[in-house]
Amino acid sequence: MNKNLVVETDNLTKTFLGKEVIKGCNMHVETGMIYGFLGANGAGKTTVFKMLSGLLTPTMGKARILGMDIISQRGGILSEIGTIIETPIFYEHLSATENLEIHLAYMGKDNSDIVSALAKVGLNDTGSQPVSTFSLGMRQRLAIARAIIHKPKLLILDEPINGLDPIGIREMRDFFIELVKTQGVTILISSHILSEIEHLADIIGVIVNGTIVSEVSMTKVKAEYPSGLEAYFMDIMNGRRGHENTN
Numbered sequence: 578m579n580k581n582l583v584v585e586t587d588n589l590t591k592t593f594l595g596k597e598v599i600k601g602c603n604m605h606v607e608t609g610m611i612y613g614f615l616g617a618n619g620a621g622k623t624t625v626f627k628m629l630s631g632l633l634t635p636t637m638g639k640a641r642i643l644g645m646d647i648i649s650q651r652g653g654i655l656s657e658i659g660t661i662i663e664t665p666i667f668y669e670h671l672s673a674t675e676n677l678e679i680h681l682a683y684m685g686k687d688n689s690d691i692v693s694a695l696a697k698v699g700l701n702d703t704g705s706q707p708v709s710t711f712s713l714g715m716r717q718r719l720a721i722a723r724a725i726i727h728k729p730k731l732l733i734l735d736e737p738i739n740g741l742d743p744i745g746i747r748e749m750r751d752f753f754i755e756l757v758k759t760q761g762v763t764i765l766i767s768s769h770i771l772s773e774i775e776h777l778a779d780i781i782g783v784i785v786n787g788t789i790v791s792e793v794s795m796t797k798v799k800a801e802y803p804s805g806l807e808a809y810f811m812d813i814m815n816g817r818r819g820h821e822n823t824n
């Protein structure tokens with residue numbers, strides 16, 4: 578195992594009803610990096626994220642997070658990661674603060690940072706307003722607050738900017754970059770908004786039909802594709818570019 582890797586998977590495989598949707602998936606996410614995980618609809622991004630977060634059990638293969646095995650050491654991993662996967666579920670009748678209090682109690686942490694976490698995501702003036710009255714963007718902001726409030730070392734974010742307005746997208750981008758710079762957090766993020774990944778990511782991983790076919794630095798992508806990440810992604814999708822792995 579490579580000590581610099583926060584996430585390392587070795588031939589991870591997931592079968593649903595006899596169909597292999599993740600096949601021999603090898604992912605390498607280095608400490609302090611923002612890893613942009615790209616793939617077409619149905620390629621397998623959410624399934625990989627669910628296995629890493631303990632929501633699904635792999636059919637075969639291995640994965641380690643912060644050196645811990647995702648199956649045998651699942652309990653140890655949960656307090657070290659923050660996740661947004663699919664539509665976040667909240668206690669609808671409770672406020673943002675109360676939802677975060679419950680989350681922190683579940684994580685066994687104290688409540689001291691709730692005010693600042695809500696301020697960071699722009700929800701500090703929601704008071705006792707129940708989550709059931711929140712807009713899509715407000716729910717997404719609360720999901721981000723919940724993902725970061727227990728100070729995880731790794732964030733796994735599946736389409737985290739869904740529903741955010743342009744200002745919110747910009748704020749969250751700056752916020753994620755600040756988390757990496759000031760707290761050494763590692764971020765694994767998926768988005769279909771390639772321009773956003775281009776702004777954020779240090780490393781790009783591309784999954785095609787359940788297999789990661791490419792892991793390259795954004796610097797390399799920019800050098801080879803001055804027009805941007807979309808051209809690189811399209812070349813992979815169209816088979817104009819071979820598989821590559823810098824790890």
Ligand SMILES: Nc1ncnc2c1ncn2[C@@H]1O[C@H](COP(=O)(O)OP(=O)(O)OP(=O)(O)O)[C@@H](O)[C@H]1O
Nearest residue numbers: 593594598616617618619620621622623624625769
């Ligand atoms: N519980 C399940 N049972 C059966 N098939 C599933 C299940 N979950 C996912 N799949 C299938 O696994 C494949 C990968 O789905 P997944 O949601 O991981 O893709 P994705 O890359 O996140 O897609 P999108 O970009 O559309 O969100 C799809 O073919 C999907 O239909």
